[in-house]
Amino acid sequence: MxxxxxxxxxxxxxVELRFGGxxxxxxxxxxxxxxxxxxxxxxxxxGKTSLFNTISGFYRxxxxxxxxxxxxxxxxxxxxxxxxxxxxxxxxxxxxxxxTVLDNIKLGRHAHMRTNLLDALVYWGRARREExxxxxxxxxxxxxxxxxxxxxHAAVGTLAYGLQKRVELAxxxxxxxxxxxxxxxxxxxxxxxxEDMARxxxxxxxxxxTTILMVEHDMGMVMDISDHVVVLNFGQVIASGEPRAVQxxxxxxxxxxxxxxxxxxxxxxxxxxx
Amino acid sequence: xxxxFLAEVMLAGIGSGALYxxxxxxFVLIYKATRVVNLAIxxxxxxxxxxxxxxxxxxxxxxxxxxxxxxxxxxxxGWLVERSLIRPMLGESPISVFMVTIGLGSxxxxxxxxxxxxxxxRLPEFMPATPVFIGDAYLAPKVAVGFVAAAVVIAAFLALFxxxxxxxxLKATAGDQGAAYSVGIDVPRVFSAAWILACxxxxxxxxxxxxxxxxxxxxxxxxxxxxxxxxxxxxxxxxGALVGGLLIGLVEAxxxxxxxxxxxxxxxxxxxxxxxxxxxxxLFGTHEIERL
Numbered sequence: 001m002x003x004x005x006x007x008x009x010x011x012x013x014x015v016e017l018r019f020g021g022x023x024x025x026x027x028x029x030x031x032x033x034x035x036x037x038x039x040x041x042x043x044x045x046x047g048k049t050s051l052f053n054t055i056s057g058f059y060r061x062x063x064x065x066x067x068x069x070x071x072x073x074x075x076x077x078x079x080x081x082x083x084x085x086x087x088x089x090x091x092x093x094x095x096x097x098x099x100t101v102l103d104n105i106k107l108g109r110h111a112h113m114r115t116n117l118l119d120a121l122v123y124w125g126r127a128r129r130e131e132x133x134x135x136x137x138x139x140x141x142x143x144x145x146x147x148x149x150x151x152x153h154a155a156v157g158t159l160a161y162g163l164q165k166r167v168e169l170a171x172x173x174x175x176x177x178x179x180x181x182x183x184x185x186x187x188x189x190x191x192x193x194x195e196d197m198a199r200x201x202x203x204x205x206x207x208x209x210t211t212i213l214m215v216e217h218d219m220g221m222v223m224d225i226s227d228h229v230v231v232l233n234f235g236q237v238i239a240s241g242e243p244r245a246v247q248x249x250x251x252x253x254x255x256x257x258x259x260x261x262x263x264x265x266x267x268x269x270x271x272x273x274x
Numbered sequence: 275x276x277x278x279f280l281a282e283v284m285l286a287g288i289g290s291g292a293l294y295x296x297x298x299x300x301f302v303l304i305y306k307a308t309r310v311v312n313l314a315i316x317x318x319x320x321x322x323x324x325x326x327x328x329x330x331x332x333x334x335x336x337x338x339x340x341x342x343x344x345x346x347x348x349x350x351x352g353w354l355v356e357r358s359l360i361r362p363m364l365g366e367s368p369i370s371v372f373m374v375t376i377g378l379g380s381x382x383x384x385x386x387x388x389x390x391x392x393x394x395x396r397l398p399e400f401m402p403a404t405p406v407f408i409g410d411a412y413l414a415p416k417v418a419v420g421f422v423a424a425a426v427v428i429a430a431f432l433a434l435f436x437x438x439x440x441x442x443x444l445k446a447t448a449g450d451q452g453a454a455y456s457v458g459i460d461v462p463r464v465f466s467a468a469w470i471l472a473c474x475x476x477x478x479x480x481x482x483x484x485x486x487x488x489x490x491x492x493x494x495x496x497x498x499x500x501x502x503x504x505x506x507x508x509x510x511x512x513x514g515a516l517v518g519g520l521l522i523g524l525v526e527a528x529x530x531x532x533x534x535x536x537x538x539x540x541x542x543x544x545x546x547x548x549x550x551x552x553x554x555x556x557l558f559g560t561h562e563i564e565r566l
Contacts, residue, residue, distance in 0.1 A: 056456060058452070058455065058456075077460070078455045078456060078458075079455065079458045079459060079460045079461075080458075082456060082457055082458035083458050087456070087457075088456050090452060090453070090456075094450045094452045094453035094456070095449070095450060095453060096445070096446050096449030096450055096453060096454075097449050097450065097560075098449060098560060099445070099449060107442065107446055107457055108457050110439070110442065110443070110446070110457050110458050110459055171453075171457065175457060175458070
């Protein structure tokens with residue numbers, strides 16, 4: 001395997017997450033090789049978004065450990081995880097309404113800015129320099145890269161869905177992430193938008209060297225661009241490996257298409273009814 | 275009509291309007307950061323007045339120390355309420371949280387009555403008594419002091435939110451809590467800070483209001499006028515609270531002087547109704563604000 005020699009940047013070990021009596025994740029373990037595009041797939045309700053929320057620190061798991069770049073994330077709050085280089089986007093777009101595209105993207109740098117109010121008064125120069133550097137990087141690199149120059153001063157609420165997704169990605173990139181977590185980056189997009197987004201994701205990996213962990217339903221895209229696929233079903237990892245291997249895995253096919261033959265199910269229903 | 279009289283009425287109106295605006299800012303701060311409609315803001319204001327009385331008359335501290343301690347008490351109360359009552363309600367329906375704040379208001383009224391009784395009390399005099407004249411128009415010195423204090427605090431807030439990263443954090447939290455949390459903004463800390471600042475501000479406003487009109491356990495109804503102010507200004511707009519406060523202060527003063535004191539509330543609420551028909555989100559509020 002191409003990535004076999006690389007150290008994992010993110011390791012999820014026997015993570016358990018329960019909501020009351022409902023097990024959202026049980027004994028979930030997998031690792032994300034540095035520099036890879038790793039996709040988490042699985043039917044609706046398999047626990048993919050719960051997994052994302054656990055990794056980014058929104059949920060606290062009842063058991064298990066998550067390690068990022070060799071350090072444990074146990075007890076580390078979401079803002080600190082962001083500062084360490086864990087960036088994410090959301091399944092339902094989460095942008096700061098009422099702000100412009102540029103302001104939204106610049107907020108991605110919040111966790112890394114050193115200047116506070118006192119500094120801003122005392123070290124006017126440093127605050128200014130920081131702001132200038134940020135602006136230059138955001139404008140020249142991220143905005144150009146994602147081809148959103150034309151909307152940089154638009155209010156995010158007015159933008160089309162596909163563009164909003166792109167702004168969210170831009171904000172995550174402004175966080176200078178070591179790992180970029182994308183929750184359904186192409187959900188609700190048409191063919192052309194999906195291809196654009198797939199190209200951006202590949203370019204992020206190539207140009208920034210950022211590791212990517214994504215949840216996605218679009219099988220075509222997952223199989224096209226990922227190096228490594230993890231399959232969840234009912235909160236458990238049922239398969240993981242290279243896309244082609246996963247695609248032909250019996251358990252995966254059963255999870256997606258339903259297990260057993262129709263006659264068997266019909267017999268069970270009749271037995272229940274009797 | 276006597277121009278001088280009109281000028282004096284308007285000055286008094288702007289003076290009391292500034293206190294509405296100040297309390298309105300406290301209300302907006304909490305709503306903006308946490309989306310909680312805090313109906314106990316009037317009672318927290320009342321508690322500020324009583325805390326001042328306790329520190330100044332009860333413990334015999336100098337007025338300025340008592341004022342500072344009253345503000346600190348308000349801040350502590352805000353911190354306590356946020357941590358113990360509001361944060362556990364995170365994710366519950368807005369109506370439930372809203373009811374919690376109503377309950378909190380009743381409890382505060384009860385506690386104050388237990389401690390100080392139900393009768394109105396006067397705060398010890400601590401403001402200058404020299405009459406203030408603007409041109410020929412007379413302005414009660416306490417009202418003038420209240421106005422200046424409110425203006426300074428509101429200006430400080432506006433500057434803080436415009437020029438500091440706290441303002442950015444507040445704005446981001448108001449925009450989308452999940453997104454703010456994910457880009458490294460400590461959202462729970464923003465919540466705490468908003469409640470502490472808001473309740474401290476309300477307690478300070480309580481001292482000013484109490485110094486002008488005396489204090490009583492029912493002075494929390496001041497919060498009702500403030501509710502009108504923030505609905506008119508827009509629940510999530512600090513500038514809106516400022517404009518709304520001055521407007522309601524003026525309207526109440528004019529209605530009181532020309533129609534009689536009993537018309538004050540009628541006129542204010544009529545204004546509120548009319549405005550809600552034209553702009554349901556207030557003058558400066560965010561358009562997609564939820565209705566309660």
